Amino acid sequence: MNLSRPRSNRVIAGVCSAVANRFGWNPTTVRVLTVLSCLLPGPQFVIYIVLWVLIPSE
Template sequence: MIAGVCGGIAERYGMRPTTVRLLFLLSCILPGPQFILYLIMWVAVPKAPARQYH
């Protein structure tokens, strides 16, 4: 919702965005670089092309 990282991961692997967001939040409880990886992906992963509605 903030940078689209979790939504992009969900779309890539055929998962629901809410599930990926919850898994990310739960992983933040564990020690590790999850938040730093999120920031790196925010910068490094290209944005999806805009969808056009007819």
């Protein structure tokens, strides 16, 4: 499976949907884990923006 941001099932940029599709996970689970990780200190927002730029759209 390719890593690409789907045109449908996007909430913000489709990064969580792309990661979920790539690994066969539920997109809602990836979104919840992403939001929970943002509560911890670290560069989560920067990583999300970098993935938004690097992962091609379908």
